[in-house]
Amino acid sequence: MTADAAMAAGMIDETDPHALFDSWLAEARAAEANDPEAMTLATVDVGGRPSARTVLLKGQDRRGFVFYTNQQSRKAADLGADPVAALLFHWKSLRRQIRIEGSISRVSAEQADAYFATRPRDSQLGAWASDQSRPLLSEAHLAARFQAIAVRFNGGVVARPPHWGGYRVEPVSMEFWLDRPHRLHQRRQFTRTGDRWESTLLYP
The missing domain is CATH 2.30.110.10 (Electron Transport, Fmn-binding Protein; Chain A)
Structure with a gap:
């Protein structure tokens, strides 16, 4: 109906x-x-x-x-x-x-913590890697930041930024x-x- x-x-x-x-x-x-x-x-x-x-x-x-x-x-x-x-x-x-x-x-x-914990891991890492709305040097720079964040958390729980x-x-x-x-x-x-x-x- x-x-x-x-x-x-x-x-x-x-x-x-x-x-x-x-x-x-x-x-x-x-x-x-x-x-x-x-x-x-x-x-x-x-x-x-x-x-x-x-x-x-x-x-x-x-x-x-x-x-x-x-x-x-x-x-x-x-x-x-x-x-x-x-x-x-x-x-x-x-x-x-x-x-x-x-x-x-x-x-x-x-x-906010409760919702952030439900996000896919890559989305959690992306929240740390992105300086949203600010100028970006290159897509390669963003990819490098993402990888650095992934290493930082090393498979552990990703806290909310x-x-x-x-x-x-x-x-x-x-x-x-x-x-x-x-x-x-x-x-x-x-x-x-x-x-x-x-x-x-x-x-x-």
Whole structure:
């Protein structure tokens, strides 16, 4: 059963954007061939200049949407200067998208450690080897750094780098967009005040 059918049948609370998100994501995981958790993350720097890139959703609950990154990267600098962000999920095969806007907080060190421990070993080593967003002399230089890191840990447990961690987007707005014929698309926007969500339909 699709999320739309489930909502129509009263199986999904249409006043709860988190329940609707979970349903749409479950369908995307079944339909999308690659990275259904991919999302565009938009930030602004200290001068108000926007920047966007694709990251992967690594957890979500009613507190928000979590991703991880090098905290010396450009995105991290933006979030430090202005701790707000926007997310966009676009599932082309389902002809759906979700827009999310909210404030930013860091996940705890314990949560970051727990997630880092689940990453493939090469990804763990890469987190140490990369000075993300900074100029790179050559690909050979990066490969040499990666090998040096591998030797350093020598088959042992790879600890989380101190400059690597997670962020949570705490939503204040969530908009669900569904393709419809004749460009009469359905747009349902949820806005949060305190712990309460209000829903309204928008013109396409």
